[in-house]
Amino acid sequence: MAELRTAAWEALHQVIDPELDEPVTDLGFVRSLEVSEDGAVELHLRLPTSFCAPNFAYLMASDAKDVLRALPGVTGVVVELDDHHDSALINTGLATDAGYRDTFPGEADEDLEQLRATFRRKAHAAAMERVLTRLLKDRPELAEADLHAITVADLPDEAATRSLLNRRAAVGFGTGPDELVLVDDEGRPCSPEQVPFRLRFARATRISVEGNSHFCRGLLRTRYPDSAADQTPRAMSSEGRAS
Structure with missing residues (x-):
């Protein structure tokens, strides 16, 4: 079952913390992954605090169950969230495939797809700002206002560009x-006059995402000292395994 365990671990790279825009594997959120001889998979997840938002927690755990269940050779999947104040509710909902709203009746005011869409837009804005800020540094002849006319073809063929294209596809924007x-959250282009505002907004989003990631990584290491060995630096995860 070594091959299936490797496939399961690789599949978990697809499971993204929506707020931090990084795979749960790189963040150190995977506490244990066991695969039995008959193909049964058991995954335990851990989070930086016991009071992390239950909607984020459920989304990640549910996504993990989905990607593992889709693997050839898997005969059953158990995903559990450990040490969370809503672990009992979340784990029961996961076991019965109840869905977020039925797991938290009367509390869930939006479904997981709405939540996912909100954070995909933020991830796109952050990736867009990284690429365009780098482009301004690499091409000093460009003025900030010139960014309104930059196309995908103008971007260098590198990991950050591929990461941006993945995020454009995730929010439904073209990648040709x-x-x-440089577009807004609805995919509309910016005029030269709008460039500074849009770039500042995207930069604030990127700084917020990266700051939250740094903070949560530190909290996880404090709560679970052994998790330090499981964390991959963001520079590697965001450019090497962008979703």
Whole structure:
């Protein structure tokens, strides 16, 4: 079952913390992963605090169950969230495939797809700002206002660009060579006059995402000292395994 365990671990790279925009594997959120000889998979997740938002927790755990269940050779999947104040509710909901709203009746005011869409837009804004800020540094002849006309074809073929294209696809934006890079949350292009505001907004989003990630990584290491060995630095995870 070594091959199936490797496949399961690779599949978990697809499970993204929606707020931090990083795989749960790189964040150190995977506490244990066991695969039996008959193909049964048991996964335990851990989070930085016992009071992390239950909607984020359920989304990650539910996504983990989905990607593991889709693997050839898997005969059953158990996913449990450990040491959370809502562990009992979440684990029961996961076991019965109840869904978030039925797991938290009367409390869930939006479904997981709405939540996912909100954070995908933030992830796209952050990735867009990283690429365009790097482009301004690498091409000093460009003025900030010139960014309104930059297309995908103008971007270098590197990991940060591929990460941006993945995030564009996730929010439903085009990824062809003629697509304008600097757009708002609805995919609308910016005029030269709008560039400074849009870039500042995207930069604030990126700083918030990266700051939250740094904070949560530290909290996890404090709560679970052994998790330090399981964490991959963001520079590697965001460029090497972008979702």
